[in-house]
Amino acid sequence: MLNDMSIVQYCQQVNNYWNKKNGTMLAEWLSLRHPHAYNKNIWTAKPENNIPGYIDEYLGELMCAHIRCIHAISEGDAALAYNEQSNAVQVFIRIFQYYKEENWLLPVMNTICLELRLIAGKVESLPVKGSHNSAIKPREALEKAAETLMTCFRICSSDNRSSEQDTKRWGMLSLVNQLFKLYFRINKLHLMKPLIRAIDSSPLKEKFPLSQQVTYRYYVGRKAMFDSDYNLANENLTFAFQSCHKMSKKNKHLILIYLVPLKILLGYLPKRSLLEKYDLLQLWEVGEAVRCGNSRKLTEAIEVHQEFFIKTGIYLILERLRLVTYRNLFKKVFLITKNSVVQLEDLLTALRFSESPDIELEEANCILANLIHQGKVKGYISHSHQKVVFSKTDAFPKLSSLT
């Protein structure tokens, strides 16, 4: 049925949902991923003449842009497809603003904004054809998509007069999530701050759909990690992991890429079974090296999967685990000597064994001084006696207790 549908029939179908104000169905019929997008009868570069006259002017414009976008995708012209989808969103924004104190169009907004982001991402990878080759650069597409989405966000966030049921503010979180994805892609994380503030101060914060909250917390957690705010990152990523649907294994995998190193940094080592379940065995050797206090093993473990760690952005946090590794090593020496006063020479020997034979006493002093300064070790160094005096109570406080 969908494969035989003519443009006029398609327009009638869309118009029906429009008249019934059925946002969900309208969104589906304006989606690029709906079966109608594969109907060759609809593929045309000039759909204007086929739109029946009884259709609302704005809706007609929206459908034209949508059909042109489908046509461009069928031709494999990503840049043109992006331009047409961008036009569709612009027309939609006018419609969205026209319907004040109504939010039935939110599903349409979510769909077309999501697809705008996806096409902007494809501009980089799909073959670019025709005269539009130079019209838009890959990064520019992502940046412009972010600007367009931001316009939608402003409309949603400023809708304060409507009742809670009809407010467009319900669309804020979905847009924020799309924007976060774009900002991570174009590496403009500083733009996330006002959006986080807007969501955190919204009375609807806890009432948004859980799936959107999971995505939001995942990105807030990643940003906090980037800002070295590990407690905030832990809080958000833990929420995201615990609330993520158990069948969404891929999403849980993505969350764990960041949560596991964070937990190791806070002193919790992951079980092998967990890492196996979520296909993250790359982190097993890292965890083991930290547990053993073996800095050389840590370096090797990082080097083996360096590309993966760099790509996912956790390389630096894994390097930060080195201090935890030193702490664990010194704790082992402390436990072996069974004395709160330990020779610096013993620590140096352990360091030379576990990291490199080239390490000098000054560097051992420096590592220990940093650990004491950061509160990871309690005690003091006596330079004149070449000893370290560990605290008699809780010389190695739990990492999770440190702020």
Next chain:
Amino acid sequence: MNVIRTRRKREGLLHRLEIGCNLLPVKEFQRSAAGKQQDCSLSIRPPQVLQHTITYLFNCILPVDASLDAYNFVENRLRSVRQDLFKQQCPGHIVLPILEPIIRFYAWATYWYSELPGFDSYLNDVQLLECLKASLRVADESSEMPSSDIEALYLLLNLGNIHPLLRSFSLSTKRRSPLLVKSEKLSLDWHMGNYVRVCGKIKELPVLLAALISAKHFPTIRRHALGTMSVAYNSRNLVVPLSLLVSTGLFGDEKEAGEYCQHYGLQSGTEIRPNRSHSLAPSATSLTPEAPETSSAHRVASARK
């Protein structure tokens, strides 16, 4: 071009380094402003002329006169070179050979003029960063290879900062030269607070990079080291000899270390008395408003020459 030169000559606007034997007038930098007439195409110098201009400035002006006045003159003319260069939107293989010597000039100035009163290190850093970002952007967009020391300079100018580090890690293997990898390790070491390793690795760097770190980051490194030691060696009866500060590579000799510790009120004879509660603020009795860090900066580079 000749019209502007004649006008400047007539109005007495020529700099002292533009008048005299073997000296030439060089187009000066003019800020774009509302109401100001744009340069006509004839007054914009082509890339070959820009290349000759910087060669002239570096080979004929700076070796003869390296005063602050000469720095200001050269800096102004280099900004004008950059202005002309960017107006023409040249491809990467033309832009990079012009920008890279300019970057090296700013890096050298950071170190060379750091002790001179009247030298504004902030403005110099702004220009350095601007040039670095421009050259790296051009390299990214045109897939041209910038010199390895330029990539390393960007990393070391922002020592310990995670953003340049992440950028550097994500570069293609072809662009990650041994010098860049060494700089990454140094930056990571500083990110982890390992001042001993940082001091050791600085000595392995080329002179320009070592000088930049000495002038730009050494004060922070020393301050961090003293702050860490104040906590780690904190005990009522114990002292730390100045020789430890020397052996870690933070200072050239005990005298210099003593002066520095005195500045922060930590010294007591040939030893320092670490105190956890000490805030490492300059002591009230200190005569110098700033710690004498740059003298050591000169030492690091002069030792390498």
